[in-house]
Amino acid sequence: MTAKPEKPLREACIEEALAIIEQGGVEALSLRAVARRLGVSHQAPYKHFPSREHILAEIVARTFDEFAAHLDARPAAADPFADLRALGERYLDYARRYPLKYRLMFNAALPPLPEHPEMMRNAERAFAILRTRLGQMALRQAPGGAAPHLDAMVIWSALHGLASIEHADVLATLDMERADMQRAEERMFARLSAAFRPEE
Amino acid sequence: MTAKPEKPLREACIEEALAIIEQGGVEALSLRAVARRLGVSHQAPYKHFPSREHILAEIVARTFDEFAAHLDARPAAADPFADLRALGERYLDYARRYPLKYRLMFNAALPPLPEHPEMMRNAERAFAILRTRLGQMALRQAPGGAAPHLDAMVIWSALHGLASIEHADVLATLDMERADMQRAEERMFARLSAAFRPEE
DNA sequence: CCCCGAGGTTGACAGCGTCAACCATGGTGC
DNA sequence: GCACCATGGTTGACGCTGTCAACCTCGGGG
Numbered sequence: 045m046t047a048k049p050e051k052p053l054r055e056a057c058i059e060e061a062l063a064i065i066e067q068g069g070v071e072a073l074s075l076r077a078v079a080r081r082l083g084v085s086h087q088a089p090y091k092h093f094p095s096r097e098h099i100l101a102e103i104v105a106r107t108f109d110e111f112a113a114h115l116d117a118r119p120a121a122a123d124p125f126a127d128l129r130a131l132g133e134r135y136l137d138y139a140r141r142y143p144l145k146y147r148l149m150f151n152a153a154l155p156p157l158p159e160h161p162e163m164m165r166n167a168e169r170a171f172a173i174l175r176t177r178l179g180q181m182a183l184r185q186a187p188g189g190a191a192p193h194l195d196a197m198v199i200w201s202a203l204h205g206l207a208s209i210e211h212a213d214v215l216a217t218l219d220m221e222r223a224d225m226q227r228a229e230e231r232m233f234a235r236l237s238a239a240f241r242p243e244e
Numbered sequence: 245m246t247a248k249p250e251k252p253l254r255e256a257c258i259e260e261a262l263a264i265i266e267q268g269g270v271e272a273l274s275l276r277a278v279a280r281r282l283g284v285s286h287q288a289p290y291k292h293f294p295s296r297e298h299i300l301a302e303i304v305a306r307t308f309d310e311f312a313a314h315l316d317a318r319p320a321a322a323d324p325f326a327d328l329r330a331l332g333e334r335y336l337d338y339a340r341r342y343p344l345k346y347r348l349m350f351n352a353a354l355p356p357l358p359e360h361p362e363m364m365r366n367a368e369r370a371f372a373i374l375r376t377r378l379g380q381m382a383l384r385q386a387p388g389g390a391a392p393h394l395d396a397m398v399i400w401s402a403l404h405g406l407a408s409i410e411h412a413d414v415l416a417t418l419d420m421e422r423a424d425m426q427r428a429e430e431r432m433f434a435r436l437s438a439a440f441r442p443e444e
Numbered sequence: 445c446c447c448c449g450a451g452g453t454t455g456a457c458a459g460c461g462t463c464a465a466c467c468a469t470g471g472t473g474c
Numbered sequence: 475g476c477a478c479c480a481t482g483g484t485t486g487a488c489g490c491t492g493t494c495a496a497c498c499t500c501g502g503g504g
Binding site for chain 1: 269271347350351352353354357358364367368371375391393394395397398400401402403404405406408409412413414416417418424427428431432435436438439440441
Binding site for chain 4: 445446447448449450451452453454455456457458459460461462463464465466467468469470471472473474
């Protein structure tokens, strides 16, 4: 009676694995720990997942899904810059709220992609949302049809870079305070606006 | 006679560890493997490094040094945009040439910083180079004295983001080719120039 | 000459992923 | 009703890892 519904062990494994990752990072995940927490033998999870890599791939796949949903939940804005900013804020919000999950998707050494098609598909979906939305914005703003997906890449890079730097203990290393990070975000949105304003 | 100069085991350990990391990534590094490769007992390295974390910290510290030197080796350019571009290219060049070392510095879960002061100091040095140079450029270009280190952060984020995205198997996941990445880099420099051009 | 510390050794332990064998259980073909 | 087999659980073992502990073996300083 550990609050587990007893039956669907496979699902319980994923749940528990996610919990472990969320508190200790991906390197803290071990199938044996999952089994121990669930009160089953160390080989029980192995009946549902061929290897550690496979359970990780499934978790990453779900995380990409969650991330995509988080980005999609943003209310549409009229002004394209407000739109960009709203999407950017949602992006950074996710990275801040779930730093370990964010690292899981982007920073960690992922299991080799071709062997885990579902993970790849979900990742594609999340990226597609980013690319099309950012691309549309860039397109609406920039001069005629110049490969908007490249501009999407630029904006995405900036967002990912900021999120990623924030995750490193840069604040501790450099003499920066939390507030500086907030101001850096402001500055970034301002610079992006400037970068995409129509040429005079 | 394995080409090792026999004597300075500590140095040989670091060398060998770096070699392992460069071919297999940080998670492939094990002190026992280092010892095996050097033909010594599994505890020999342990006489020179208190733990795996400590040898890793030293390697990271040296990598930050190398990275800083790589950035510094760039020839000075007259035009600030050419300057930015040159520095940016050196940055991305390093990330491409030594992807695993780059991950080591920025992506991997580093050993807790406060316990490894030398690593922290070297990281600071590398960051300082980035911040001051990028900051100077932003300052020369942007309107009066508006916190150039924030602009440095913006530029750094963009560079790091692009490098990081390039490292993920995004090219495989998305339907992108190598050439697209090159063009994204071009686009990024163009957009950065636009973002920092003086306001009309 | 004795001692001791620096740097090497072997041995052990626990935790990990994984392979193999075994076993209960429930549903199907006959 | 019974043989059969797949499913999902078990225990046990292997080799890998980091790390602790004890031991050995020098070379130099009191």
